[in-house]
Amino acid sequence: MKQTVINAIRILSADTIERAKSGHPGLPLGSAPIGYALFQDFLKFNPKDPKWDDRDRFVLSAGHGSALLYTLLHLYGFSVSIDDLKHFRKLGSKTPGHPEYGHTEGVETTTGPLGQGVANAVGMAMAEAHLAARFNREGYPVVDHFTYCLCGDGCLEEGISYEACSFAGAHGLGKLILLYDDNEITIEGNTSVTFRDDVAKRFEAQNWQVIKVDLVSKPDNVLLITNAIRKAQRETKRPSVIVFKTHIGYGSPLENSPKCHGSPLGEENLAATRKKFGWEYPPFTIPEEVYSHTRKAARRGARRERDWKTMLSEYTKKYPDLAAEYLKAMTGELPEFDLEDLLTFEKPLSTRQASSVVLNKIARELPTLMGGSADLAPSTLTEMKEIETFGVFSPENYAGRNVHFGIREHAMAAISNGLCLHGGIRPYCATFFVFSDYCKHAMRLSALMKIPVIYVLTHDSIGVGEDGPTHEPVEQLVGLRAIPDMQIFRPADGKETAAAWLYALKGQAPTALVLSRQTLPNYAGSGLGALKGGYVLEDCEGTPDVLLIASGSEVEPCVAAKRLLEGENIKARVVSMPCMEAFERQPDAYRESVIPASVKARVCVEAGSPYSWYKYAGEKGEIVAMNSFGASGPAPELFVRFGFTAQNVAEKAKKSLNETRV
Amino acid sequence: MKQTVINAIRILSADTIERAKSGHPGLPLGSAPIGYALFQDFLKFNPKDPKWDDRDRFVLSAGHGSALLYTLLHLYGFSVSIDDLKHFRKLGSKTPGHPEYGHTEGVETTTGPLGQGVANAVGMAMAEAHLAARFNREGYPVVDHFTYCLCGDGCLEEGISYEACSFAGAHGLGKLILLYDDNEITIEGNTSVTFRDDVAKRFEAQNWQVIKVDLVSKPDNVLLITNAIRKAQRETKRPSVIVFKTHIGYGSPLENSPKCHGSPLGEENLAATRKKFGWEYPPFTIPEEVYSHTRKAARRGARRERDWKTMLSEYTKKYPDLAAEYLKAMTGELPEFDLEDLLTFEKPLSTRQASSVVLNKIARELPTLMGGSADLAPSTLTEMKEIETFGVFSPENYAGRNVHFGIREHAMAAISNGLCLHGGIRPYCATFFVFSDYCKHAMRLSALMKIPVIYVLTHDSIGVGEDGPTHEPVEQLVGLRAIPDMQIFRPADGKETAAAWLYALKGQAPTALVLSRQTLPNYAGSGLGALKGGYVLEDCEGTPDVLLIASGSEVEPCVAAKRLLEGENIKARVVSMPCMEAFERQPDAYRESVIPASVKARVCVEAGSPYSWYKYAGEKGEIVAMNSFGASGPAPELFVRFGFTAQNVAEKAKKSLNETRV
Secondary structure, eight states: OHHHHHHHHHHHHHHHHHHHTOOOOHHHHHHHHHHHHIIIIIOOOOTTSTTOTTSOEEEESSGGGHHHHHHHHHHTTSSOOHHHHHTTTOTTOSSOSSOOTTTSTTOOSOOOSTTHHHHHHHHHHHHHHHHHHHHOBTTBOSSOOOEEEEEOHHHHHSHHHHHHHHHHHHTTOTTEEEEEEEOSEETTEEGGGTOOOOHHHHHHHTTOEEEEEETTTSTTOHHHHHHHHHHHHHOOSSOEEEEEEOOTTTTSTTTTSGGGTSSOOOHHHHHHHHHHTTOOSOTTOOOHHHHHHHHHHHHHHHHHHHHHHHHHHHHHHHSHHHHHHHHHHHHTOOOOOOHHHHTOOSSOOBHHHHHHHHHHHHHHHOTTEEEEESSOHHHHTOOOSOHHHHOBOBTTBTTOOEEEOOSOHHHHHHHHHHHHHHSSOEEEEEEEGGGGGGGHHHHHHHHHHTOOOEEEEESOSGGGGGGOGGGOOSSHHHHHHTSTTOEEEOOSSHHHHHHHHHHHHHOSSOEEEEOOSSBOOOOTTOSGGGGGSOEEEEOOSSSOSEEEEEOGGGHHHHHHHHHHHHHTTOOEEEEEOSOHHHHHTSOHHHHHHHSOTTOOOEEEEOSSOGGGTHHHHTTTOEEEOOSSOOOSSOHHHHHHHTTOSHHHHHHHHHHHHHHHHO | OHHHHHHHHHHHHHHHHHHHTOOOOHHHHHHHHHHHHIIIIIOOOOTTSTTOTTSOEEEESSGGGHHHHHHHHHHTTSSOOHHHHHTTTOTTOSSOSSOOTTTSTTOOSOOOSTTHHHHHHHHHHHHHHHHHHHHOBTTBOSSOOOEEEEEOHHHHHSHHHHHHHHHHHHTTOTTEEEEEEEOOEETTEEGGGTOOOOHHHHHHHTTOEEEEEETTTSTTOHHHHHHHHHHHHHOOSSOEEEEEEOOTTTTSTTTTSGGGTSSOOOHHHHHHHHHHTTOOSOTTOOOHHHHHHHHHHHHHHHHHHHHHHHHHHHHHHHSHHHHHHHHHHHHTOOOOOOHHHHTOOSSOOBHHHHHHHHHHHHHHHOTTEEEEESSOHHHHTOOOSOHHHHOBOBTTBTTOOEEEOOSOHHHHHHHHHHHHHHSSOEEEEEEEGGGGGGGHHHHHHHHHHTOOOEEEEESOSGGGGGGOGGGOOSSHHHHHHTSTTOEEEOOSSHHHHHHHHHHHHHOSSOEEEEOOSSBOOOOTTOSGGGGGSOEEEEOOSSSOSEEEEEOGGGHHHHHHHHHHHHHTTOOEEEEEOSOHHHHHTSOHHHHHHHSOTTOOOEEEEOSSOGGGTHHHHTTTOEEEOOSSOOOSSOHHHHHHHTTOSHHHHHHHHHHHHHHHHO
16 A cells, blocks of 8 residues: 555656646655655654644655645645646645645745755744753653655755755754655756765764665655654654655656656656656545555544543643643743833944843743844844843753854744744844845745744845945845835834844734844834834924934934024935835834925935835935945944935925925 | 065065054964065066966965065065055055055055955965966967965864865866964964864865965074975965965064054064064165175066067067967956847847857857856856867866856856956856855955956846745845946846946946846847847837836746836836946936936836935836845746736826826
């Protein structure tokens, strides 16, 4: 029967792709026995409750092999029907080209961009280790599951996977099991044309257990696979990688050729493949015996969930506080924050300092808050300081909440995605704003998945100063704002920074907190108004002649320019715009009350690319922004050199006023 | 004397940082003997001719250690004076916070963002191997130099370095020598908190020679260093890494502490450091004996350049054609292209196909053109097809011009930077547009350095279709446009694609060619007008009622909408805007002739973020753009779903017209 199910996986995947006239059959044909062994004999899942907290996580990092995943989900009882498979890659179907989190039951994360899934899996295994350390008590392993990840050469060639696996090895994540489909073929040919790494040795160098399985000479030997997975499970101090030597496109005439990677096999080849496996059923027809075999695994999973629930209810009796804490963590419930306390700042701070104050207050109230920086904590100020309480996440203390992500921005962001996807944790991660470039794609995936990862990005402009243009962001603000569903919050002072954190915590999508290196004033008018994204920070009497609109540190020259303009009897309103995305969601009337259409004289000021501001400046407005890279020098001199001064803003205001009078 | 020079390097670096009140003394103190040994005994350079083609390249990948580099450049006779050191990190000085290419003589690349320099060095070593294979003849090693790169833990933790070193190992770049300052300290503490890799083993797994040097027990033993470098030089089939165990901040009271990484030592600690090394000179005073010692190295370099020139002139006599070819390559001279031929397309193609045609025509005329893709050549269509002529770059054929970069986008871009910086090569590299995210920061550095790397980015929108939102770029267009000095060219048809390539080749800055997956029409009105960035593709009689402005594939619905509008007696002009950066550089009169200020009714159409378009739409204009992520489905259905149809554009044109009448 095993062989029949494996063949069913292969042919159903290939038929799915064939019908869509689009897809990647190579991986499903080669990896079918791995998928089979995992789902049939190991994976802890209940298709009737696909979100069961203690399920094993399975990540298909090689997301182009989505047909394999959808086929497995179908055969093992998840809500993916034959009809869904027939609509593979069709608009609005449950089976999009790459697996999409939140779209298809049983899909744990959105994959496709290579290497991301490996890092997500590291985050999930990390979450498991952390929650187990916090909540498990003797005899009550409330959190106790494996994280499996299937990847190919592509994932391992990507630097992000090196970073993530280095992190996993250093932190001894023993319940992480990487299934490496080593078929030696990528799109441009044999991997040897450019990838000659000894991958086993690489993983050994990273403190992983390496297990080798030869499926080339014995392609469908399930015993080899199950033995390997058992061995991986037994190693608890190190993550394990199982190197499966496979044939890409196994059983098809295109076997071992890049040609079977990214296109349907074609009618003739598919027929030959059917023949090779002796598969006599028409497309999308699976014999009942296959389902009755796979149902055993689903039933086992349902049983395990029942047992787990029994244990949980005993645990709840024995440890009621802990159980309540666990439930709160898993549902993501937020505490009531002391807003007055959060919004109190005695003296002007940089917004990174203000963020540190807020973060530490929140950390006390929100035990699920966990995070850290890419080796910049003393600069990003993202440490939760009561180390004796909060701890450092390490092999010696998985309960620790401060994370040393290492100089690995890309993996950091993708690991944070994994932490968030797992549940039970509110992750944040931090680096210099300019290095958000390094993690850009993982941030995009946070947004695509609409998961509320918090990015703390400090040193947000030429305010960086002496470190110079390599460290001074210019284009990053609009670059992130342009990502759908990403929220960018660039506060002007401490109170706006507190609002930014609240906004990020309450959001249902990722938020980037973009923070200054340098000290900024405290404004009397700032506060929770910032939650609306844009608001009147300082107003004039009556209708303003000119609007001065800015975010973050550039609110300061606007406020000062307002005074200068007052001296010339020009009435200016200062609008603080920390979060354009929030402002754009306000009702028209509110937005009109802040930025009246009738006031055409405007100056928009931000030490970033002007692209962000054309929509608010309008045709008569002026934009004071960065039209070039920054420079190395003391920050105050840079702000003068690039025109972020009260004088220049006031000049531009008068210029805009003149324009409106033409 | 050695010890005196090493101490001079240390103290001068520390004084430089102290005076700037900003900088990173840890690396210079620890690595001074490495820098000394390299410059004194090995590096082939002539400070009087710092751009000598056959000099050794030295990359300080750990760019925060810039004081070390500036000090070495000063002591070894480059145009960096004591006064320049005194102005370290001051606005407008020759000595910015991180080394900047094109700004300071002897700085081979801009570094600071970690890992980039390692990949740049791989590109330089690759360029050397390629040019040597093309130009060297027996007895005439016209191209024959080493590439050295000094890096720290930060560089090696970054995934980009893993990718780059994997590439270097697979390609056996034997003249690349990586000097790894292994001081076990990063900003957050000991590397063991998160980086426990066996780095030596990692490099062995990547086919590198690994040499270990213990400078911890013998910090200033120059002989150990020179022996190691000699051993590295002797290995010609594999790159070498020398793992130098060092003390960060050696000799200062902050030795072995993260505290000496990123801040000046402070007066007291600096005084103690002076004492430790018995350095009795005041700040910025270097005894003459030090200069007379270092001048030996400079003189040796000058002699080597003279010898090389003698050889080159003999070579020129013996191989006049080859020598002419060599000079043309090194000066970057372009051939005269047959424009008529380049602009001829018989049938409509996707712009990626058109690009393939153009690339292959150019490749025949421009022997310095070298490049490839991150394992997507069959999709990006970036192969130079006459393989027998152009070859594949490999250990067996370094003369090959087609490069298999592997699934390593970040390293690919940074290696391309290195190829370009070396000289003698016009590099291009390719991937799907959405994965430009993975190489974003290296692209930023191309722009910051103003080097003309060509990025070929295909599959540029929801036109990707079935692969879905993970593979459909939305925010990338404005994200790249917002990078200062980056040129984005998104052609609408074959002729514009030819113009795009010409533009990229003639530019003095990087250009991204953003190309469609799907077939696009050939327009009668397209052509070299595209070089102006924006131009009238199809006009109406007299003054237009409405302007339809678009780039790339969205020109098509605009042209069709124009017809629809004609049917309703509305006069529309279609403006093709393949390159905003070029358009913005045109004279006012030209821009006004294309987009007259008086025509307020406008529709801007692009299947990317609307942020790019507010400046052209104006207050009455409409923008048809992507306000969300894409979806998985057949591309034509996606264009309909997201509003990129003639009908919708025509509707929006009428809406905008109505607006202008209010």
